[in-house]
Amino acid sequence: MSEMWRxxxxxAVMALEDPKILSSMPRYVGIxxxxxxxxxxxxxxxxVNWDLESSEGELWELHNRSLVEMxxxxxxxxxxxxGHKEIGEPPERSLLHLKAKIGESLMAPCRLCERRCGAxxxxxxxxxxxVGREFKAHSCFDHMGxxxxxxxxxxxxx
Ligand code: SF4
Numbered sequence: 001m002s003e004m005w006r007x008x009x010x011x012a013v014m015a016l017e018d019p020k021i022l023s024s025m026p027r028y029v030g031i032x033x034x035x036x037x038x039x040x041x042x043x044x045x046x047x048v049n050w051d052l053e054s055s056e057g058e059l060w061e062l063h064n065r066s067l068v069e070m071x072x073x074x075x076x077x078x079x080x081x082x083g084h085k086e087i088g089e090p091p092e093r094s095l096l097h098l099k100a101k102i103g104e105s106l107m108a109p110c111r112l113c114e115r116r117c118g119a120x121x122x123x124x125x126x127x128x129x130x131v132g133r134e135f136k137a138h139s140c141f142d143h144m145g146x147x148x149x150x151x152x153x154x155x156x157x158x
Contacts, residue, residue, distance in 0.1 A: 002142065005142060005151060005152040008144050009144055009148065009151045009152075011148040012148040012149070012151035014148070015148040015149045016032060016033065021149050025149065028149075030078070035078075036078050037074075037077060037084065039070075039074065040096060042070055042073055042074045042077065043070055043095040043096040043099065044090040044095075045073060045087055045088075045090050045091070045094065046070045046073060046091075046094055047091035047093065048062060048093055048094055048097070048098045050062055050093075050101070056102070056105050059098065059101060059102050059105065060102065062098065063095070063098055063099070063102060066095045066098065067095070069095075070095055104122065107120075107121040107133070108120045108121055108122040108123065110127050113129065115128050115129070121133050131158075136158075137156050137157065137158055138157040138158060139156075139157050140154065140155065140156040140157070141154075142154060142155075143155040
């Protein structure tokens with residue numbers, strides 16, 4: 001991410017030192033300052049294996065067990081017990097891959113929004129939202145116009 005936001009939004013830089021923001025969003029501030037890894041990155045380091053035949057329920061059970069492992073790893077990383085450089089290479093299959101796998105299964109029949117219209121998006125069927133297997137993003141960019149404590153925000157418009 002470009003560091004231009006620091007010039008454009010000095011109030012956002014100051015917000016990172018605000019005691020109220022530090023106490024209410026400690027991980028968020030720590031991530032911006034490079035002290036903590038975001039949760040999705042930590043999930044890449046939790047090895048997970050599942051069978052091709054696993055049901056969605058079994059995938060969720062595995063997911064929930066792996067989350068406990070991830071929380072433990074995250075505590076060790078955040079506290080400095082394990083250094084970011086000591087974490088090694090991410091496994092071939094991780095909790096993040098499992099999340100993607102579950103997300104895919106939620107597309108057929110589709111239950112990805114509260115409408116739960118049940119379209120089989122993996123076969124290209126269009127549901128109520130008219131979005132199929134893939135979608136096009138209209139734009140994505142570092143958003144500088146948000147409240148100071150969440151600038152910059154990476155924004156995607158579909
Ligand atoms: S409206 Fe779209 S996102 Fe929602 S359930 Fe139907 S296909 Fe899925």
